[in-house]
Amino acid sequence: MIDQRVGARSWAGPVLSRGRDEGGRGDDSREAERHVFAGVRLILLGVTAVLQASLGFGALLTYPHHPAARVTLAVLVSVTLLCAVWVVRREPLPRVVVVGGVVAVMAASAVATAVLPSYAHFGPAHWSWGQIGWSLLLLLLDRVPALLAAQAAHIVLGVGQWLLAGTPDRAAVGNVGVVVLSVTSLQLGALVMTRFMLRNAAQAVEVAAERERAATRAALAEQWEQDLRAGFAGQLGSTLPLLADLADGVLDPRDDDTRRRCALAATQLRRLFAENDDVPDPLVHEVTACVHVAERRGVAVSLAVSGAPVPVPTDVRRELTGPLVEALSAARERARVSLLRTEGEVRVAVVSDAEVEVGTARGRVEVEGGTYGRHTRMEARWRTS
Amino acid sequence: MADELSAVVVDDHPAVRAGVAYWLSSGTPPIRVVAGGEDVRSAWLGEGATADVVILDLHLGGPTPVLGDLRRLVEAGRRVVVYSMRADDDIALQCLELGALCYLTKAEGAEHLVQATRAAAEGRPYTPPSLAGALAGDRSDHRPALSAREVEVLVEWFQSESKDFVAQRLGISLSTVNSHLERIRVKYALIGREAPTKAALVARAIQDGLIGVDDL
Structure with a gap:
């Protein structure tokens, strides 16, 4: 909710x-x-x-x-x-x-x-x-x-x-x-x-x-902008090689795998653009951005958000939405995306009809994936305390 | 006709009333919508007054939810399924506290509405996925203590919208998933203000052996 x-x-x-x-x-x-x-x-x-x-x-x-x-x-x-x-x-x-x-x-x-x-x-x-x-x-x-x-x-x-x-x-x-x-x-x-x-x-x-303060502010602003640009370049991920391969004719746009890679790149970009928007609840905003890309591809996505918002640092949001991007871009027709904020955890989950599983990860954000019957499940969890 | 379930639909949109009536009548067995109207009077007058279940839209033409009407209906022993456009955890929990048997968002489909109405007609609670999310994300001080398994069931149900999936994930049967959800609702019925529907819900759970008298 x-x-x-x-x-x-x-x-x-x-x-x-x-x-x-x-x-x-x-x-x-x-x-x-x-x-x-x-x-x-x-x-x-x-x-x-x-x-x-x-x-x-x-x-x-x-x-x-x-x-x-x-x-x-x-x-x-x-x-x-x-x-x-x-x-x-x-x-x-x-x-x-x-x-x-x-x-x-x-x-x-x-x-x-x-x-x-x-x-x-x-x-x-x-x-x-x-x-x-x-x-x-x-x-x-x-x-x-x-x-x-x-x-x-x-x-x-x-x-x-x-x-x-x-x-x-x-x-x-x-x-x-x-x-x-x-x-x-x-x-x-x-x-x-x-x-x-x-x-x-x-x-x-x-x-x-x-004058010195003004100079410092200018230098910091410049540094921030550079970091932002570097961050963007770093997170473009698979987009640049994909574009290069498409331009060179190495990849066939009709190929299923190419389509899947394009879907992934589009979702990554959309999430990246949403990352710097000034909104009350950035995590919901980023998750919604990912859902929109999937919906444009024709996937029927049901999104549910529950629990009161908690502040989530940018890099943690990135780790939480990264697996979501992968799981959503692999979904074919249906996907259920949920964001749950309980007392000690933030949990982002996707249950979809994808055939590709998202790998597991251990760290600040735990990622778990698996296939259960017709469903493929991915969940990223972050402990707030 | 006596054993056919009946419902009254209170919603300010005629299209919603028609849609709900169609959904309910096309289920097996069908549920007959005996009355409907854009305000809560239709649930108190004529055939609406004796309908088994009241399907109540929380926002009847105004910005304030009609929680007072919900309270009065529940106090009169009516079984209410709240059917709202708003996906708001706090409002959902408030409706449960008042004694509604289900809080369903309009984004959730026909299947949930039919199941919720059928359960309500028997005085049973129904917990759709969005409500499961609201219960899992409940951070209020007076919330009941849920077991780890109950929390797992809530979260998995919220995340997947599929009880088969929950059963498969947790390695339990479908009926166990349902009884976990029902037990959670009994725990919620035991807190806060008293209501005939909540008391009936608890009594029924004891009768079914879902909880013991010692658990109270």
Whole structure:
């Protein structure tokens, strides 16, 4: 009894799993981020080194200074050199180095500022103030909140120390404002530029990933089509040699054996075409296709289907319907085709008036054939569990 | 005329009614169709009310099967052969559950219809191949436990449509094939809702020695 339940089968071809895809994209954007940070840090290392050599050493040579200023420069240079160990290898700075470096440069800055006379604050002799900002930028480039906090602390500390050193007049306040603003905005500008680069890199990664996915999909679709074509060619079975022999006149179309071979080839082809149709119950569809070919040959076929549909993989369907194709193409006038789906089995059977028996087979699908009186029987069974 | 079997045919197609009447009357011995009509009233009124067997089409002009009418007929003790165009396992099993003695699809020929009607007139079940398939493919929880041999008989009968073939394949006699099929139907009659026809079927099977009282 035919009972088709609506199911779904997709022939959209294999698609990459979404989870894996997104994971891959995450790795790619992290890699791009590391790349941008490494590049910008290398530039900052150069800037800091040049500034320390020129402005730092230059100021020490040009202006009278307290011995503490030399210590400050030494600390700053040491921190820069320490950072260079990781920066030149394009590696992120370890947390210990970052924390130690920040504390050291902030302390050095406080010391250098404390020994300055009040009039020299934020002047050329206060070279350390601007340098600290660059060092902080180098240390905290990839830790934006910490960097902003450290910069704010640095400004508050510098201005606080300056105010404590003596009451400034209006002109001095204006000068200090200009210095703080220009130095800070230059350094923050570098930070903003880095964020821009990061965003562009992330977009580039996204585009590249999308392009790669499209290429993969195209390659998979092509592979699927090739497999399908190869499968078709492989399953054409006896058709091609039969056609060749008919064309060459080796076979006589009136001959019974030739007719039987043609019937077999026609049924095989019809079943093969039905295999890729998108239908709710593919097995019933393929069995029906085989029955139609036999009916066109004039065989009276009675088809019965019973039991609720169960999913059957394509290759198992092929093994189940293969013997059916043979048995049906051998039937002369009458055939009974049945498909039964019980709790643990799918059974395809043909009882016909054929004189040719289908051989037995043992495997995933068991095939059994035999002759009983006027009837020839074939059954293919597949255990679902 | 008293010992001649009679039937009433309920089908919404006149051609089917005429065809069934012809098939039944040309059997040996012939079965007389005493009434017929496009709805179930013909089975309750006039000669139709006393006919031995009701041959009932499940779809009388509407999309819904007339299971209610089937239930009422069976409750009144009528012996019903359901004759349907639909080859649907679930509907077939439902009809058996309600107490129909046979579920026959219209794709199955005259021979099955005559045998089913004759069996029904005696209060016996008849299991055509398609119904055997429905029973073999039954995966419901409350289905009766069938022996391995009974399942074999069901499947072979479904696959071959020939009892001779089944007997030859399994190395048993034709009457053994029939008694296996009848015993299976008795097992089905013992489950689900009660119906006079099912009780009579079981009683008859005990009388015939097909099953013992211990099997109940």
